[in-house]
Amino acid sequence: MPELLITIITIAIVVGAIPGVCNYLILLERKLSAWMQDRVGPNRVGPLGLLQPLADGVKLLLKEEVIPPHVDRVLFLIAPGISVFTALLAFAVVPFGPVGVDGAPGFLRFIIAPGIDIGLVFIFAVGSLAVYGIVLGGWASNNKYSALGALRASAQVVSYEIPLGMSVLGIALMSGTVNLEEIMQQQIAGGFAAWNIWFQPLAALLFFTASLAEANRLPFDLAECEQELVGGWHTEYSALKWALFFLGEYTHMITISFLTSILFLGGWHLPGIAEPDSAYPLAWLVKMLVLMGKAFFFICMMIMLRWTIPRFRFDQLMELAWRVMIPLSLANLLMVMFVRHFELSNWWMLPGSAALFAAWGMISASLREAERRARPGYVRRKKVEAHHDGHAAGHAAAH
Amino acid sequence: MSETKRKKHVRWVEEPELGFWESTFVPAIMQGLKTTLKHVVDRKPVTQQFPEVKPELPLHYRGVHRLNRDEQDRVKCVACMMCATACPARCITIEAQAAPPEWPDRDKFPKSFVLDELRCIYCGMCEEACPVDAIELTHIYDLTGESRSDLMYDREKLLGVFDRTKNDPRDPVRTGRGKLGPASEFVQLPAVGPATTVPVSDRSAKSETAGVIRTTGREGQQ
Numbered sequence: 001m002p003e004l005l006i007t008i009i010t011i012a013i014v015v016g017a018i019p020g021v022c023n024y025l026i027l028l029e030r031k032l033s034a035w036m037q038d039r040v041g042p043n044r045v046g047p048l049g050l051l052q053p054l055a056d057g058v059k060l061l062l063k064e065e066v067i068p069p070h071v072d073r074v075l076f077l078i079a080p081g082i083s084v085f086t087a088l089l090a091f092a093v094v095p096f097g098p099v100g101v102d103g104a105p106g107f108l109r110f111i112i113a114p115g116i117d118i119g120l121v122f123i124f125a126v127g128s129l130a131v132y133g134i135v136l137g138g139w140a141s142n143n144k145y146s147a148l149g150a151l152r153a154s155a156q157v158v159s160y161e162i163p164l165g166m167s168v169l170g171i172a173l174m175s176g177t178v179n180l181e182e183i184m185q186q187q188i189a190g191g192f193a194a195w196n197i198w199f200q201p202l203a204a205l206l207f208f209t210a211s212l213a214e215a216n217r218l219p220f221d222l223a224e225c226e227q228e229l230v231g232g233w234h235t236e237y238s239a240l241k242w243a244l245f246f247l248g249e250y251t252h253m254i255t256i257s258f259l260t261s262i263l264f265l266g267g268w269h270l271p272g273i274a275e276p277d278s279a280y281p282l283a284w285l286v287k288m289l290v291l292m293g294k295a296f297f298f299i300c301m302m303i304m305l306r307w308t309i310p311r312f313r314f315d316q317l318m319e320l321a322w323r324v325m326i327p328l329s330l331a332n333l334l335m336v337m338f339v340r341h342f343e344l345s346n347w348w349m350l351p352g353s354a355a356l357f358a359a360w361g362m363i364s365a366s367l368r369e370a371e372r373r374a375r376p377g378y379v380r381r382k383k384v385e386a387h388h389d390g391h392a393a394g395h396a397a398a399h
Numbered sequence: 400m401s402e403t404k405r406k407k408h409v410r411w412v413e414e415p416e417l418g419f420w421e422s423t424f425v426p427a428i429m430q431g432l433k434t435t436l437k438h439v440v441d442r443k444p445v446t447q448q449f450p451e452v453k454p455e456l457p458l459h460y461r462g463v464h465r466l467n468r469d470e471q472d473r474v475k476c477v478a479c480m481m482c483a484t485a486c487p488a489r490c491i492t493i494e495a496q497a498a499p500p501e502w503p504d505r506d507k508f509p510k511s512f513v514l515d516e517l518r519c520i521y522c523g524m525c526e527e528a529c530p531v532d533a534i535e536l537t538h539i540y541d542l543t544g545e546s547r548s549d550l551m552y553d554r555e556k557l558l559g560v561f562d563r564t565k566n567d568p569r570d571p572v573r574t575g576r577g578k579l580g581p582a583s584e585f586v587q588l589p590a591v592g593p594a595t596t597v598p599v600s601d602r603s604a605k606s607e608t609a610g611v612i613r614t615t616g617r618e619g620q621q
């Protein structure tokens with residue numbers, strides 16, 4: 001089949017599937033959050049509320065699109081488009097199934113642009129363009145809340161871009177490539193023990209955390225926090241334009257989840273079930289489902305995290321990026337360099353990561369102590385004898 | 400208050416110290432995830448499926464008003480303006496008229512009695528104020544209307560509410576004709592169950608007045 005036709009089919013599949021998947025992710029998020037809060041969740045449209053996304057979509061299509069008179073019309077209209085465009089563009093180099101595996105139907109390639117040697121760099125380059133959607137949207141709205149939200153978003157994305165990129169540099173050094181298919185292939189060839197998570201657990205943690213911040217997900221959603229900023233940068237948006245922003249955000253989530261599973265969890269490899277030499281019928285389908293299952297796990301994780309931890313304060317957010325995550329990701333990179341240069345076993349990186357993690361704890365503990373000392377009215381804490389009968393345990397205040 | 404006095408009264412409380420593991424966030428987040436996951440897996444929703452399942456309202460629920468009728472089906476109200484005066488939202492408008500001579504028990508009756516259900520805050524002050532127990536709040540909570548004027552309840556509408564609710568066991572006609580209001584029937588005001596528990600040291604718990612929260616919190620056994 002001609003290359004062009006396959007590409008067009010793949011693009012059609014991806015562009016067709018992503019809005020639907022995003023819609024159902026929103027349903028999943030609403031259901032999960034409802035269950036966590038001992039509620040029922042959407043259950044009116046269709047059995048178990050399964051048609052709710054359709055109803056939402058129809059509602060958003062038919063809703064009145066309000067464009068306030070005080071906005072900068074051109075930028076206001078472009079911004080949601082940039083958001084979706086960049087999010088979808090980043091997905092172009094993400095393999096969402098077993099690329100180059102025998103047995104898969106010819107028209108299915110599982111990646112829009114195969115063999116991109118700058119895969120990772122491309123994703124980060126395009127992914128950080130997404131902040132233009134937010135900044136332009138917030139600025140064009142000509143509204144204090146939107147502007148504040150956009151400012152926060154840009155500061156946050158700029159800060160978290162660094163640990164995000166730095167944490168995967170270690171993997172690039174280890175595998176000697178930034179081609180995503182290549183990185184996946186190397187882990188699969190090496191088997192379960194070659195999954196990057198064993199050598200780069202800290203990087204995985206940093207990557208996942210930083211990408212939450214990149215996607216403006218809680219606990220890092222200061223750009224749109226409802227309690228302070230109404231809706232943040234999308235305060236003035238309604239109907240389909242608002243939906244486009246959401247589509248961008250959820251696409252970003254999907255991309256991140258696929259990236260995390262490809263970079264750290266061995267892509268479609270699952271010992272015993274999806275090995276490179278497993279040749280049972282429909283093996284390609286199982287492999288695709290394994291990769292999607294891993295991505296789904298991370299998406300669920302993000303949703304769970306959203307409803308578990310409260311939002312960071314802005315200075316805490318910046319502190320986490322600049323004083324903890326950036327030094328740690330740098331140190332992690334240095335560690336990989338060290339191991340590679342002296343040609344030590346890759347397994348040295350596991351205790352190294354643990355040591356760096358301990359450093360994380362110590363850095364943030366000492367930061368907190370320093371902050372406490374700087375407070376007005378600080379009194380050095382007295383040692384409090386623990387009362388074993390459970391009384392008066394909290395009387396830590398010095399006279 | 401002088402500076403020293405203030406210092407004596409202000410107690411500086413510091414947040415509990417975070418140790419190494421708390422500072423890494425990871426165990427705390429895992430613990431939180433465990434809690435949320437527990438709720439996802441073992442969920443006991445308390446949600447009521449509203450249109451199918453009607454809520455069980457407390458007996459003192461204050462819903463839509465009604466104007467009671469006496470045993471001769473006349474409006475009980477004597478247009479004394481007590482409710483309109485007591486109303487903090489000023490939603491009651493009464494126009495009085497001299498009672499006809501065949502009604503010797505009263506001077507006036509309401510020619511028009513309009514209650515704006517949209518302005519009303521459902522505090523029940525009108526019910527408290529009424530000397531003849533003519534106005535009462537019922538259990539009707541799902542009040543809807545297609546326009547604002549639909550919800551300006553006039554005398555006939557309010558009497559209609561009475562006709563609809565007089566046989567409902569949740570909305571008994573609380574007094575008989577000729578008696579004073581319900582407040583007169585109590586020698587001592589009944590204690591109202593507390594909405595929340597308060598510690599013994601709380602001001603409201605120390606009060607000797609009847610009808611006021613007197614409860615035992617956790618520290619009650621001291």
